[in-house]
Amino acid sequence: xxxxxxxxxxxxxxxNDGREFKALNDVSLEVCEGEIFGIIGMSGAGKSTxxxxxxxxxxxxxxxxxxxxxxxxxLSDRDLRFERRSISMIFQGFNLxxxxxxxxxxxxxxxxxxxxxxxxxxxxxxxLEVVGLLEKENEYPSRLSGGQKQRVAIARAxxxxxxxxxxxxxxxxxxxxxxxxILDLLKKINEERRLTIVIITHEMSVVEKxxxxxxxxxxxxxxxxxxxxxxxxDPKSRAAKKLVFPSNPFDPSDPxxxxxxxxxxxxxxxxxFIANLVEQxxxxxxxxxxxxxxxxxxxxxxxxxxxxxxxxxxKKVIDFFRSGGLKVTEVGSYE
Numbered sequence: 001x002x003x004x005x006x007x008x009x010x011x012x013x014x015x016n017d018g019r020e021f022k023a024l025n026d027v028s029l030e031v032c033e034g035e036i037f038g039i040i041g042m043s044g045a046g047k048s049t050x051x052x053x054x055x056x057x058x059x060x061x062x063x064x065x066x067x068x069x070x071x072x073x074x075l076s077d078r079d080l081r082f083e084r085r086s087i088s089m090i091f092q093g094f095n096l097x098x099x100x101x102x103x104x105x106x107x108x109x110x111x112x113x114x115x116x117x118x119x120x121x122x123x124x125x126x127x128l129e130v131v132g133l134l135e136k137e138n139e140y141p142s143r144l145s146g147g148q149k150q151r152v153a154i155a156r157a158x159x160x161x162x163x164x165x166x167x168x169x170x171x172x173x174x175x176x177x178x179x180x181x182i183l184d185l186l187k188k189i190n191e192e193r194r195l196t197i198v199i200i201t202h203e204m205s206v207v208e209k210x211x212x213x214x215x216x217x218x219x220x221x222x223x224x225x226x227x228x229x230x231x232x233x234d235p236k237s238r239a240a241k242k243l244v245f246p247s248n249p250f251d252p253s254d255p256x257x258x259x260x261x262x263x264x265x266x267x268x269x270x271x272x273f274i275a276n277l278v279e280q281x282x283x284x285x286x287x288x289x290x291x292x293x294x295x296x297x298x299x300x301x302x303x304x305x306x307x308x309x310x311x312x313x314x315k316k317v318i319d320f321f322r323s324g325g326l327k328v329t330e331v332g333s334y335e
Contacts, residue, residue, distance in 0.1 A: 005029075005067055007053070008028050009028055010060050010062070011024055012046075024221075026221065027063075027221065036197045038198075042218075046220040053065050054198065055084055085160055088165050091170065092170060096149055103137040106156045107159070127158045131185060169200055187209075204244060213225070213227055213228060232263070234329065257306050258306070260330050263327040263328075290302070
């Protein structure tokens with residue numbers, strides 16, 4: 001599977017009234033054809049700027065963006081328009097035309113491309129069937145729920161048969177149930193149509209649910225990139241740890257106490273490792289919090305525990321967990 005996007009040393013500087021703001025700084029990454037690739041970061045990190053360089057809606061200040069091997073900056077306006085037909089985009093705000101019906105909204109990119117009426121309507125109906133909204137073809141957007149509006153936006157994006165779908169905070173305006181439904185739909189479309197999907201989000205739960213790989217952007221720089229399962233299990237960067245570690249309302253029982261995060265997958269879920277720790281070492285730990293979640297379709301558990309006060313005992317506990325194949329990271333080391 002080859003790369004559909006290649007970004008080399010991308011820097012984006014905005015200039016206004018003699019001032020400069022560096023939105024992206026020396027970012028390099030690749031997006032593989034057919035994968036779901038997540039780009040995550042806090043508000044203002046530069047992730048939306050980054051995704052807009054993928055279709056040259058943003059010109060880069062330095063570096064090269066290649067789409068299917070072609071340097072986008074070197075293309076003529078005509079050639080750029082041709083390549084952009086293969087890159088569709090959906091947004092947080094849906095961007096539907098309220099005065100047009102659902103069917104007419106989905107027809108819009110085909111109308112612009114000059115596709116004739118009967119063929120245009122047939123394709124639009126086909127895409128509405130893909131997203132499960134064919135029965136709403138004569139409704140207007142004002143009569144739809146947020147999730148239905150986003151389904152229409154997805155159908156419209158698919159109408160031109162793109163090879164890439166860019167999703168810029170596409171689920172941020174939806175409630176958790178609708179978010180789950182839209183993410184399931186995107187995953188189904190990716191699998192059935194082999195559509196490359198790039199998802200921009202500030203929510204790690206979105207990435208964990210459907211992305212294959214993730215890039216973490218922090219203050220305009222690439223903090224970390226890798227398989228979602230690996231980043232979740234063993235985050236390396238400060239930014240990744242902030243996103244991955246559970247929001248923990250509890251403090252250690254001692255001001256100088258140390259907390260660790262233990263991660264285990266479903267293959268170890270029936271292993272009583274806390275009981276084994278006590279039985280084999282005589283040491284005890286205080287469980288601060290614990291939960292389970294699905295990451296890439298695999299069940300993972302994570303637990304925050306407080307270590308014994310003795311440094312020697314703390315080391316024994318950490319070594320015990322790691323020897324059992326568990327991922328162990330100290331909480332607070334990202335501050």
